[in-house]
Amino acid sequence: MVGGEAVRRDRVDAVLDAVPARDREARPEGQARAERQRRRWATQVVVADELARRACAARGLAPPPEVSPARGLAVSGAEVADLGSIIAVALVHSPAARTLLAALEAEQRVPEKAVRGYYDRNPDRFLTAEALRRGVDPYGEAGPGDFLPYDDVHDDLVRELRRAMGRQAFFDWLDRARADVEYAPGHEHPGDPSHPDHEHRH
Structure with missing residues (x-):
């Protein structure tokens, strides 16, 4: 139930159909547990989609037309590592979630102090190609000419930090919204500690 309204089970089934199961356990009890957890996981994807639809409507945002999920939603391992599997798949599955994330990202203001601070704290990210070839230690013997100038990387850094802030705003919104x-029963969060077979794996 979201906002007192039932979410249809077939929406969860559609996500399950679109995302192949991981390697199945050999034992029947293991298979049953894995399927329970898959259903709980898919429910979270659908909940994120439903909440994002409502948030977009409240903000006057118009997501692109809905596309029926195809089997094998493609999500990169890097996105799963960065976002967690639920949010990574929700962003692939849900036009509303992508629209809301884009809106939250656009709202972020990156202070110049934060940009400069990031540049100064992470010299290893700004070595020139030549310095990398020479194996320069960015925290040791590197000289000023071994680093990309701040002005050259400034705009890319602003975009990167804004993107990170937008994602954090999306995480915070989702935590509050859900x-x-x-x-x-059978659709609870897969990490719900009140269930003996809970897991919190991304």
Whole structure:
């Protein structure tokens, strides 16, 4: 139940159909547990989509037309590592989630002090190609000419930091928004500690 309205089970089934199961356990009890967790996981993807639809409507945002999920939603390992599997798949599956994330990112203002601070704290990221070839230690013997000038990387850094801030704003929004979601038995969060087979794996 989201906002007192039931979310259809077939939306969860569509996500399950679109995302292949991982290697199945050989034992029947292991298979049953894996399927329970898959259903709980897919429910979270659908909940994120439903909450994002409502948030877009409240903000007057118009997501692109809905596309039926195809089997094998493509999500990179890097995105899963960065976002967690639920949010990574939700962003692939849900036009509303992508629209909301883009809006949250656009709202972020990156202070110049934060940009400069990031540049100064991470010299290893700004070595020139020549310095990298020579194996220069950015925290040791590197000289000023071994680094890309701040002005040359400034705009890319602003975009990168804005993107990170937008993602954090999306995480924070989702945590708040799903606080009042009511789950049907068998559809709880896969990391819910009240269940003996809970897991919190991304």
